Amino acid sequence: MTSLDTKPRKADKPARAVRSAGDRTFAGLSTGAGILILVVLAGVAAFLIAESLDAISAPAAEVPGGEGVWSYVGPLVFGTLLAAVIALLVATPLGVAIALFITYYAPKRIAATLGYLIDLLAAIPSVVYGFWGLAALAPSLVPFYAWAERNLGFLPFFAGPASVTGRTMLTAGLVLAIMILPIISAISREVFSQAPALHREAALALGATRWEMIKMAVLPYGKSGVIGGAMLGLGRALGETLAVAIVLSVSGGITFDLISSSNPSTIAANIALQFPESSGLDVSTLIFTGLVLFVITLAVNMLARYVVNRRADFSGAN
Amino acid sequence: MAKRIDVSDLDIFYGNFKAVEGVNVSIEPRSVTALIGPSGCGKSTFLRSLNRMHEVIPGARVEGKVVIDGQDLYGSDVDPVDVRRQIGMVFQRPNPFPTMSIYDNVVAGVRLNSKKMKKNDLDDLVESSLRGANLWNEVKDRLDRPGSGLSGGQQQRLCIARAIAVQPEVLLMDEPCSALDPISTLAIEDLMTELKDRFTIVIVTHNMQQAARVSEQTGFFNLNGVGQPGRLIEFNPTEKIFSNPDQKATEDYISGRFG
Known part of the structure; x- marks a missing residue:
């Protein structure tokens, strides 16, 4: 019966590590903050699902558009992704190039000033971007669109007819690109400057x-940081409401034609434009589109995580 | 391939601060030359001036001459990038590229020279370089794994393999063993003894036993006080430095009666 003595005494409480009050308080606060995020996220998801159930279960003919929620949300999803992808394709190389210039090429003083100016871009409200896109960028792009239709019309992107107002998908994408540029370049700059x-x-x-x-x-070394920055930018581009609502001329469905005046809207802009005049099932349908946007954003973030982690061995973090 | 290095009246500056002053020395080919001295005496700065690596710090410049087999490293038409391709360097802390496999680390320098090499030739080069660095048997089965997964001593030998893969004329080593355990240190020291048949090796070390074990010639750097430039106090055969140095300061330093 000697084993009795050496047996670990599982029934007893394990000896508590001595921890100071400050340590415990901080651990509690940070755990609480972590839990709070999950609660908020779950709350938003639950609200979106609950409110959109009406639209999902309603007969197709009663939903706006008359063909059911899925065909209502389809063009919106397409428009959202198209605008965001244009923004990302323009802003990522530009942001990375700016970050490299600031960290490794520019003289110190120019680098600091330029970094400050880029950060300033992030402080401009999106409504200002919207009006700038509408009043300044769109008209100045009209000649280019006309030129593109004549000379590049064989590409589906420039099939035309070219918009005479310039309020096209490409304009909206470019405005979004400028809006997400500071996010991408700031994060890239940070990781590049930390390359060992x-x-x-x-x-x-x-x-x-x-x-x-x-x-x-x-x-x-900076790759995962750049991807992270691009995904943050993509998140902003997917959800950007006001600038797109102001700039984009909306009519019509799915098309890859970037320079015509008939474009699909984006989910967020569509909600902003339709919501004031909606009631009942219309509202439920709009909330359903919001749910779809939520899922898309979540999927994009998970994809980014996966891409970043895929070659973790080689990441340089070890 | 191994070449002699002649340094005359070399002053090294960081901005207005003179870090090293008046170095005159000839380093023999196919030998190991050790540089010793207290911290901050300029021996690492001097070493880095031999392949113009000190220029990485903004404001760094030199006056004087560094000539490798008749070629002035600081000639007005010399690109520092070309200098560094001829003169390899191994650093204090092992620094294999963490995003590259062991294989890619070894051929990194060769790829930079933008020579298009056949896969077979590259494979041979990887094997011969890793054998040259006494690492082949330990890593031959995992060449596609990241170099950062190796132990510290293995990583340092990988860095040596990477440096010798480009067939440099000179190999500079800046305290290559100071982050390693004694067994890995011994492995690197054995390696230096083998490599000196092919390369001119200059090593900075704080370990005087190491200098005594591996080098033929030893240079002792010292400085008179904080803010003063470092100087090459004595340069002599290693045996002489450690048994009967010319300078009192050298004797004080190697016998530990310093400062």
């Missing part, structure tokens, strides 16, 4: 030029 000197020196000592050093030691 150790590896930058390793590249230089092998006889790398500055650009080769960036390719070997900075970009691979």
Whole structure:
């Protein structure tokens, strides 16, 4: 019966590690904050689902458009993704290039000023972007659209007829690109400037030029940060309401034609434009489109996570 | 391939601060030359001036001459990038590229020279470089794994393999063993003894036993006080430095009666 003595005494409480009051308070606060996020997220999801049930279960003919919620939301999803993808395609290379210029090419003083100016872009309210896009960018793009229709009309993107107001999907995408530029360039700048000197020196000592050093030691290190920044930007572009609502001329359904005046709307802009005049089932339908946007954004973020983690071994974090 | 280095009247500045002053030295090919001295005496700065790596710090410049087999490294038409392709460097902390596999790390420098090499030739180069760095047997089955997964000593040998893969004329080592355990240190020291048949090696070390074990020539750097430039106090055969140095300061330093 000697084993009795050596048996771990499971019934007893495990010895509590000594922790200071401050430590416990902070642990409690941060845990609470983490839980709060989950509660809010769950609350939003529950609200969206509950409120959109009416529209989902309603007969197709009664839903706005007369063909059911799915055909109502389809063009909106397409428009949302198209505008966001245009924005991302323009803003990501530009943002990365700006970040590289600021961190590795520009003289110190210019770098600081430029960084400050880029950050300032983020402080401009989206309604201002909207009016700028409507009043300044759209008209100035009209000649380009006409030119594109004549010379690049064989591409589906420039099939035309070219818009005479310039309020096209491409204009909306470009406005969104400028809006998400500060997010992407700020995050890229941050990760690029943290690329370890150790590896930058390793590249230089092998006889790398500055650009080769960036390719070997900075970009691979910053890749996941850039993807993260791009996804944050994409999130903003997907959800941006006012600027798109002001700029985009909406009529019609799914089309890849970027320069005509008949464009699908985006989910967020459509909600903003339709909501004041809606009641009953219309409201439920709009909330359903909101639910779809919620799911899209969630999926985009999960995809980004997956992309970032796929080659975690090689990430440089170890 | 191994070349001699002649340094004359070399002053090294960071901005207005003179870090190293008046270095005159000739470093023999196919030998190991050790540089010792207290921290901050300029020996690492001097080492980095031999492949123009100190220029990474803004405002760094030199006066004087560094000549490698007749070629002035600081000639007005010399690109520092070309200098670094001829003169390899191994750093204090092992720094394999974490985003690259072991294989890609070894050929990183070769790829930079933008020579298009056949897969077979690359494979041979990887094997010979890793064998040269005494690492082949440990990693031959996992060449596609990241270099950062190796132990510290293995990583440092990977860095040496990467440096010798481009067939440099000179190999500079900046305290290559200071982050390693004694067994890994021994492995690197053995490696240096093998490599000196092919390369001119210059090593900075704080470990005087190491200098005594591996080098033929030893240079002792010192500075008179904080804010003063470092100087090469004595440069002599290693045996002489450690048994009967010319300078009192050298003797004080190696016998630990310093400061």
